[in-house]
Amino acid sequence: MYFVFERLTGRRLNRSLAYIHFWLTVAGSLIIFWPGHFGHQPRRYIYYSDIYASGQIGAVELFIGIVALSVLLAQLLLPINLIYSLGRRRPRVGAPRDRPRS
Structure with a gap:
């Protein structure tokens, strides 16, 4: 993009x-x-009942949810950047890759 x-x-x-x-x-x-890779989180849903019963996974899921929400909010920066850049008056000056090679 x-x-x-x-x-x-x-x-x-x-x-x-x-x-x-x-x-x-x-x-x-x-x-x-x-x-999921290094935190020993089980891959199969059948094993979640044991972990939920022990109460070990609640904090991990909360942490993952907060990070996922922050990544979702970070995706708003791209449309903001697009709108901001389109609204600027000055166009870009020729980049070095646009110049002919000698």
Whole structure:
């Protein structure tokens, strides 16, 4: 999206918003799936009854839910960045990749 937007509109996205959006998405996705891989969270639903009965998984699910919500909210940065960049008056100056090679 970042590359195509510049080519289609001739404008660049705000770099700070793009970095924040990218890193929140990557870090949040890793944190969401971390308990499933290394936290010994069971993969089969049949095993959840034992864990729910012991009360061990409630905090993990709450943490995953909060991180998932924050990643969802971070996705709002992309449309905000698109609207902000389209609203700016100055178009981008020719990027080095647009110049002819010598």
